[in-house]
Amino acid sequence: MSESNSNNSRSVFHGLWALTNRELKKWYKEPILLLMIIIQPAIWMGLFGKAMNISAIFTNNPITLPPDLNLPPQLKAQIEQSFSNITSQMMRNTFGTADYFSYMAVGMISFVVFFTTMFSGMSIVWDRRLGFLNKVLSTPVSRGVIIFSKVLSTAVRSIIQASIVLLIAWLLGMQFSPSFNPLSILGVFAAIVLICFGLSSLFLTIAIRSTRQETQMAIMNLLNLPLMFTSNALFATSMMPDWIQVVAKINPITYTTDAMRQLLLYNTDITQLMIDFAYLGVFAAVFTSIGLILSWRYLSK
Amino acid sequence: MTDEVIRAEGLTRVFNKSLVAVDHVNFGVENGEIFGFLGPNGAGKTTTINMLITVLKPTEGTASVLGYDILKQAGEVRNVIGLVPQEYTADEDLTGYENTILCADLYGIPREVSKERALELLELVELTEFKDKKVETYSGGMRRRLELACGLINRPRVLFLDEPTLGLDVQTRAATWNYIKLLKKEFGMTLFMTTHYLEEADVLCNRIAIIDHGKIVVTGSPEELKNNLGGDIVTLSIKEDADVSGLVEKIEHVKEVKKEDDKYLIKAENGELTAPLIIEALRKNGHVVTKLSLTKPTLDEVYLDYTGKSMRDAEESKESFRAHRITLRRARGR
Numbered sequence: 001m002s003e004s005n006s007n008n009s010r011s012v013f014h015g016l017w018a019l020t021n022r023e024l025k026k027w028y029k030e031p032i033l034l035l036m037i038i039i040q041p042a043i044w045m046g047l048f049g050k051a052m053n054i055s056a057i058f059t060n061n062p063i064t065l066p067p068d069l070n071l072p073p074q075l076k077a078q079i080e081q082s083f084s085n086i087t088s089q090m091m092r093n094t095f096g097t098a099d100y101f102s103y104m105a106v107g108m109i110s111f112v113v114f115f116t117t118m119f120s121g122m123s124i125v126w127d128r129r130l131g132f133l134n135k136v137l138s139t140p141v142s143r144g145v146i147i148f149s150k151v152l153s154t155a156v157r158s159i160i161q162a163s164i165v166l167l168i169a170w171l172l173g174m175q176f177s178p179s180f181n182p183l184s185i186l187g188v189f190a191a192i193v194l195i196c197f198g199l200s201s202l203f204l205t206i207a208i209r210s211t212r213q214e215t216q217m218a219i220m221n222l223l224n225l226p227l228m229f230t231s232n233a234l235f236a237t238s239m240m241p242d243w244i245q246v247v248a249k250i251n252p253i254t255y256t257t258d259a260m261r262q263l264l265l266y267n268t269d270i271t272q273l274m275i276d277f278a279y280l281g282v283f284a285a286v287f288t289s290i291g292l293i294l295s296w297r298y299l300s301k
Numbered sequence: 302m303t304d305e306v307i308r309a310e311g312l313t314r315v316f317n318k319s320l321v322a323v324d325h326v327n328f329g330v331e332n333g334e335i336f337g338f339l340g341p342n343g344a345g346k347t348t349t350i351n352m353l354i355t356v357l358k359p360t361e362g363t364a365s366v367l368g369y370d371i372l373k374q375a376g377e378v379r380n381v382i383g384l385v386p387q388e389y390t391a392d393e394d395l396t397g398y399e400n401t402i403l404c405a406d407l408y409g410i411p412r413e414v415s416k417e418r419a420l421e422l423l424e425l426v427e428l429t430e431f432k433d434k435k436v437e438t439y440s441g442g443m444r445r446r447l448e449l450a451c452g453l454i455n456r457p458r459v460l461f462l463d464e465p466t467l468g469l470d471v472q473t474r475a476a477t478w479n480y481i482k483l484l485k486k487e488f489g490m491t492l493f494m495t496t497h498y499l500e501e502a503d504v505l506c507n508r509i510a511i512i513d514h515g516k517i518v519v520t521g522s523p524e525e526l527k528n529n530l531g532g533d534i535v536t537l538s539i540k541e542d543a544d545v546s547g548l549v550e551k552i553e554h555v556k557e558v559k560k561e562d563d564k565y566l567i568k569a570e571n572g573e574l575t576a577p578l579i580i581e582a583l584r585k586n587g588h589v590v591t592k593l594s595l596t597k598p599t600l601d602e603v604y605l606d607y608t609g610k611s612m613r614d615a616e617e618s619k620e621s622f623r624a625h626r627i628t629l630r631r632a633r634g635r
Contacts, residue, residue, distance in 0.1 A: 138461075
């Protein structure tokens with residue numbers, strides 16, 4: 001009756017697509033989840049980005065010289081013009097662009113991606129509690145595949161969500177760099193994939209033996225805002241105190257955000273872009289390896 | 302020995318260095334039988350199953366499934382076993398059919414084979430009508446049947462069932478037993494199951510092992526275990542005040558006589574045949590039997606006899622309690 005299973009044709013990666021697809025199906029069959037994760041950055045962009053638009057301090061209050069200053073009108077206009085140039089130059093020096101909204105809109109993409117990766121840890125805790133993990137562990141699926149399917153689904157979700165946020169930002173008036181082209185979008189996706197691999201492997205590693213979502217929630221709450229604010233996602237790191245700058249220098253979110261700004265907003269500085277990608281590549285490789293190795297050892301108790 | 306499908310040797314699992322969940326357990330499961338682990342919650346049943354299905358590593362000892370060592374040849378073991386877990390593991394957002402295909406993918410079964418098998422199995426557990434409905438609309442019994450179908454997708458030679466009817470009402474439970482019997486007949490595999498329902502062990506299992514505090518107390522077929530108790534119990538009263546214990550004890554097949562107030566509790570083999578003999582003997586000696594009843598021993602008595610207590614539900618780990626609660630909630634359709 002029970003004929004031998006046709007294992008010969010089976011690859012080490014069998015089950016990878018099935019498990020990834022399971023994660024994705026759960027997500028797109030629950031549109032409310034997608035909506036929530038999109039609404040949050042939309043609100044941030046709309047309120048925070050527009051209301052605290054730093055560049056507006058200068059543009060909405062053009063400098064007018066006191067009327068009692070006895071200067072020829074032409075010279076007066078020139079001075080006023082150069083003040084305006086200086087302020088926009090100051091913006092440029094700090095944020096790399098004169099438009100703060102565009103600056104923080106790209107930061108919001110990082111924000112969304114970051115939040116998505118945090119939930120990958122939750123999903124493994126959930127699978128363990130529901131008994132699904134045990135079920136999968138009793139099948140010949142490779143342990144690495146179990147972890148990697150979660151990483152992969154996080155990357156796919158992040159790319160889709162980031163695209164939506166980018167679209168919203170564009171509708172709200174984000175200004176793209178003159179060098180922007182379709183290839184830049186691919187570069188942005190590459191940066192997102194790398195940060196997703198690194199961060200979701202990290203969160204999965206933390207959650208690998210946990211049975212309590214509460215613990216995961218606490219870890220997420222502890223990490224999310226500090227990690228966001230010690231990066232260049234919302235403000236330029238040059239505006240921060242020295243010790244925060246040190247943290248920002250090792251924070252991978254800084255590199256993702258900078259890579260995306262280089263591609264979308266700035267006149268791309270190739271050297272800086274290379275440094276960003278190199279850092280992200282190493283970060284992704286190290287944490288994905290750690291995640292895969294630990295899954296072999298610790299997924300089974 | 303060749304006919305043994307599962308062999309456990311000194312299988313032990315200690316949690317957190319102090320909690321001995323399974324304590325040097327030895328047993329063998331023969332080819333084609335339904336072997337049951339019977340014990341209260343927290344006795345070590347699920348821990349044993351988790352070690353046999355290679356999800357949990359033993360602290361000491363080992364076991365083999367179809368000759369494959371669960372530690373050294375875990376990959377081979379995973380290929381030949383199926384699991385019907387205690388919890389409902391099917392994805393709520395997916396349909397029954399999608400869930401079955403997902404299980405097939407986990408075994409790397411090619412799609413053209415798995416499609417056919419999924420439909421065939423869903424037909425067997427009578428879910429064809431609901432195969433394209435989301436699992437969240439399923440009742441507890443339907444979910445359990447879906448788990449059965451998923452557990453059989455790779456045509457396992459050994460199927461592990463962990464508390465297969467946990468949380469189901471009496472009728473659904475009986476129906477589920479029928480499905481298990483049907484699938485066993487259809488695919489002829491060996492079944493290893495755990496349960497804390499005595500009737501379930503009695504109805505389904507060829508042999509059972511009673512486990513308590515991580516140790517196997519006794520192993521045997523339900524009939525053997527019941528017979529070991531010393532047979533049936535005949536309870537009778539007579540009109541007269543005289544003590545007839547001595548007289549009854551001499552009757553063939555009577556093993557023990559106890560007098561309790563005006564009642565005699567008589568342990569006897571083949572109670573149906575012995576009871577008339579008792580009446581006859583008493584009548585010959587001028588006594589009139591006024592009341593008589595015959596009780597067949599149940600596993601309840603067996604259990605009580607070997608563990609010194611009735612099934613208890615109290616001691617349970619926090620984690621398994623939580624899992625139970627989720628399962629129960631889903632069984633009731635939330």
